[in-house]
Amino acid sequence: MDAWPRCLERLETEFPAEDVHTWLRPLQAERRDDTTVLYAPNAFVRDAVHERYMPRIRELLGHFGGGGQVSLEIGSLPRAAEPVRTPATAAATQAAAAAGAAAFHGNLDSHYTFDNFVEGRSNQLGRAAAWQAAQKPGDRAHNPLLLYGGTGLGKTHLMFAAGNEMRRNNPGARVLYMRSNDFYSAFFRSLQERTSDQFKRQFQQLDALLIDDIQFFAGKDRTQEEFFHTFNALFEGRQQIIMTCDRFPREVDGLEPRLKSRLAWGLPVAIDPPDFETRAAIVLAKARERGTHVPEDVAFLLAKKMPSNVRDLEGALNTLSAQANFTGRAITPEFAQETLRDLLRAQQAAISIANIQKTVADYYGLQIKDLLGKKRTRSLARPRQVAMALAKELTEHSLPEIGDAFAGRDHTTVLHACRQIRTLTQTDGKLREDWDKLIRKLSE
Numbered sequence: 001m002d003a004w005p006r007c008l009e010r011l012e013t014e015f016p017a018e019d020v021h022t023w024l025r026p027l028q029a030e031r032r033d034d035t036t037v038l039y040a041p042n043a044f045v046r047d048a049v050h051e052r053y054m055p056r057i058r059e060l061l062g063h064f065g066g067g068g069q070v071s072l073e074i075g076s077l078p079r080a081a082e083p084v085r086t087p088a089t090a091a092a093t094q095a096a097a098a099a100g101a102a103a104f105h106g107n108l109d110s111h112y113t114f115d116n117f118v119e120g121r122s123n124q125l126g127r128a129a130a131w132q133a134a135q136k137p138g139d140r141a142h143n144p145l146l147l148y149g150g151t152g153l154g155k156t157h158l159m160f161a162a163g164n165e166m167r168r169n170n171p172g173a174r175v176l177y178m179r180s181n182d183f184y185s186a187f188f189r190s191l192q193e194r195t196s197d198q199f200k201r202q203f204q205q206l207d208a209l210l211i212d213d214i215q216f217f218a219g220k221d222r223t224q225e226e227f228f229h230t231f232n233a234l235f236e237g238r239q240q241i242i243m244t245c246d247r248f249p250r251e252v253d254g255l256e257p258r259l260k261s262r263l264a265w266g267l268p269v270a271i272d273p274p275d276f277e278t279r280a281a282i283v284l285a286k287a288r289e290r291g292t293h294v295p296e297d298v299a300f301l302l303a304k305k306m307p308s309n310v311r312d313l314e315g316a317l318n319t320l321s322a323q324a325n326f327t328g329r330a331i332t333p334e335f336a337q338e339t340l341r342d343l344l345r346a347q348q349a350a351i352s353i354a355n356i357q358k359t360v361a362d363y364y365g366l367q368i369k370d371l372l373g374k375k376r377t378r379s380l381a382r383p384r385q386v387a388m389a390l391a392k393e394l395t396e397h398s399l400p401e402i403g404d405a406f407a408g409r410d411h412t413t414v415l416h417a418c419r420q421i422r423t424l425t426q427t428d429g430k431l432r433e434d435w436d437k438l439i440r441k442l443s444e
């Protein structure tokens with residue numbers, strides 16, 4: 001599908017950057033028989049594109065050889081065909097063909113950098129580790145670097161940032177990004193085509209291998225075996241390895257024990273869900289980046305209502321921005337409430353006080369009646385405080401309402417619990433971990 005990138009390139013010169021960012025870049029293209037199908041992520045984008053840009057798109061696609069029909073639909077390409085993170089087949093071919101450093105591409109997405117990564121307590125360590133790895137690739141202190149944590153928290157962003165930084169420091173650096181499933185398919189193909197030697201060779205010349213979502217290797221024994229050898233060869237060659245995983249590898253069922261232990265050899269760092277302030281800062285930074293004006297109270301609103309996943313937060317911002325552009329209205333809290341009503345309601349419905357009480361009780365192995373009861377032993381009082389503080393953090397309920405839901409406690413008790421837990425999350429590592437895990441569970 002060569003015609004679309006060329007068409008998009010031309011459109012970028014013809015329309016304001018903000019329009020291109022909002023309406024045209026989100027489109028994905030696919031060739032179906034003699035029709036070019038353009039996928040829009042939602043109805044706003046589809047309608048705006050249909051109304052304002054289709055005639056020009058048709059002309060340009062015709063011009064660049066994507067002739068025939070052009071259709072515009074809501075949908076997306078399967079993930080493997082996403083334009084941003086191209087499949088490893090391309091990467092592998094590039095890697096193999098990259099005799100000269102200048103030609104080496106490695107699949108890095110240059111958009112994701114340290115500059116546009118918002119730092120907060122939840123990702124500070126991960127950021128610092130990725131930064132260090134980029135400054136001194138291969139150094140034993142951070143090789144391999146493993147970033148692990150829930151979905152949409154910025155692991156891939158940091159990984160790209162490290163790769164881009166390596167290339168900034170040393171433009172000839174050979175940094176290859178691969179998703180684990182791409183490693184799997186490329187390896188599989190090399191077996192069928194009897195090109196395993198070539199497959200192995202591509203890794204020898206690398207300075208760094210960035211490999212995303214290694215939990216995908218679970219249950220794929222031959223691929224694990226191959227990755228194990230690749231890993232050892234890179235490690236011995238002092239080539240930097242950066243990996244991401246959706247949890248600590250020991251917790252991934254179906255990974256071989258020797259691989260699990262090897263993965264945690266270097267520096268494993270958890271990426272946690274960002275706290276409220278960081279979430280708001282991310283919304284503001286993303287808005288600035290795309291040239292959309294989002295006032296602080298809207299950023300706070302989104303941060304408050306969408307507690308865990310940055311990807312969802314970004315999705316909400318995109319919808320707001322698209323709708324504001326489309327209707328010509330300013331982005332205010334009312335506008336946000338209205339536009340994101342269904343989304344916010346879904347989030348809200350998912351997190352009720354009862355839900356929080358049940359999750360916290362299960363987490364600490366308690367009965368709900370004990371969590372709500374009067375006993376003040378520490379093993380009950382602390383989880384109770386955690387549950388109250390979570391209710392304040394994750395729902396819209398007032399302190400008196402939360403007190404009521406906890407067997408009619410006074411609102412000052414709830415306030416005290418919130419303050420206490422806030423302090424403890426900063427001083428007590430175990431409690432911090434419990435807090436983050438509970439937020440993650442509740443936001444799933």
Ligand SMILES: Nc1ncnc2c1ncn2[C@@H]1O[C@H](COP(=O)(O)OP(=O)(O)OP(=O)(O)O)[C@@H](O)[C@H]1O
Pocket residue numbers: 112116117118119123150151152153154155156157158213244246282310311314
């Ligand atoms: N701290 C941050 N600052 C700026 N953007 C962030 C931050 N954290 C996450 N994001 C953004 O959130 C989106 C999702 O991040 P990313 O793809 O890196 O998540 P991930 O942890 O790799 O998730 P997955 O495991 O699902 O692949 C990206 O657009 C990324 O730029």
